[in-house]
Amino acid sequence: MSEPTGAARRRGPFQVGDQVQLTDPKGRHHTFTLEAGKNFHTHKGSFPHDELIGAPEGTVVRTTGNTAYLALRPLLPDYVLSMPRGAAVVYPKDAGQILSMADIFPGARVVEAGVGSGALSTYLLRAVGDLGMVHSYERRADFAEIATQNVRRYFGGDHPAWRLTVGDLQDNLDDTDVDRVILDMLAPWECLEAVSKALVPGGMLCCYVATTTQMARTVEAIREHGTFNEPTAWETMVRTWHVEGLAVRPDHRMIGHTGFLLTARRLADGVEPPLRRRRPSKGSYGEDYTPPGGAGRKSAADSPAAVPEGAAQGGEPAS
Template sequence: MSEPTGAARRRGPFKVGDQVQLTDPKGRHYTFTLEAGKNFHTHKGSFPHDELIGAPEGSVVRTTGNVAYLALRPLLPDYVLSMPRGAAVVYPKDAGQILAFADIFPGARVVEAGVGSGSLSSFLLRAIGDQGMLHSYERREDFAEIAQQNVERYFGGPHPAWQLTVGDLQDNLSDTDVDRVILDMLAPWECLEAVSKALVPGGILCCYVATTTQLARTVESIREIGCFNEPTAWETMIRNWHIEGLAVRPDHRMIGHTGFLLTARRLADGVEPPMRRRRPAKGAYGEDYAGPNADGGTGRRDGPVPQ
């Protein structure tokens, strides 16, 4: 049985073409691709790539300035934060949440809209494996080109489970029997009708949006379309800790808000979603609200508002 795509690049001695991440004594990272006969240069001196080719991962090299660097293959979270960008990348903390809460499994059939720089595509491809299917849609050709280069650089060539289409999802979506749909775009509500037809019953829709207004409109639009269960929305934040002897404290910096995530599951055809029993907060659908439930929350999904 052949190895999964990219697996050979994750183990064994360093080889020509491998990505290498160097860590200096101050914890700073430098990522480059191994090439025979080349030299790696820093302001603290240089060393030949040949010194690492054939060496085991976790080796230490010294520059001509006698500075030691630890050499490891970059983890996927490291790679996506250092790769060339067109659009902003989906941060690893959000990609991990998407893989977990959108329940991305080996062999899954996934549609992604808004490929950006290829960060989330790389995470999804590694999760679904060679037997899955990831069809990514990106409306900007320049972003699609950068994403394709980044994904192929990570896996060492084209991934057999990946198809990339330049164009709007709602105009080009032809996939059927899709298990998961991931929307990373400005107006995901514009695609709900198209993706609801593509998703299998029980399939998961996951949206990644940046602002509270996008979040609110997306949630209300999902409720309005009537073929999903009640959406769940959240955000994640990461705070590292400094540990040095008895000096144990949180770092002064943290990765705070990057975006909101929400998920909803496709109901069976012809099924009416259960009526929401939660009473809307006073003013939630006031005069200034112009979303799908502008009738004050008395539509079919919400039922009458108790007086």
């Protein structure tokens, strides 16, 4: 049985064409591609690439300036943060949440819109495997080209599960029986109709947005569309710790806000989403509230979400 695409590049001795990540004594990283006969140069001296070719991972090399560097293959989080960029990349903390909370499984059929520099595409392809499908849509041809080169560099060539289309998702989406849709774009609410038609019942929609305004409009548009269950919205933050002897404390720097994630499940055809049973906060749908369509204002009395199920039937509001 042949190995999955890219697996051979993740183990064994270093080979020509491998990506190598060097770590210096201060923890700084340098990433380069192994080429026979070439030299790696820093302000701390140089050493020949041939010294690493055929050597195992975890090898320590010394430059002509006698500085030691630890040589390892970069992990996928390292790779996406150091690769050439056209657009900002999806940070590893958010990519990990997408893979987990959107339940990306081996063999899944996934549609992705907003490929950017190819970071999330690489995560998705590694998760679905050779027998899955990732169809990525990108409006800008220059971003699509950068993403293509980054994905090829990581896997060592074209991935059999990847298809990339340059154009708008809502104008070009021709996939059916899709298990998961990931939207990383400015206005995901514009794609809900196309996405709803493509997703299988029970399929997952996951949106990655940058601002609270985008998050609010996307959530309300999903509710209004009527083919999804109640959406969930959240963000993640990562804080590393300094651990040395008795000096154990959180680091002064952390990866804080990068974006918000929203998920919702596709309902079966013809099914209406259940009424929300919780009472909205006071003022949630007041005079200043503008519905997703942007037409006019809506008061609390006009909003179905503002009426708990029990009250709608003449009984007491649900707790």
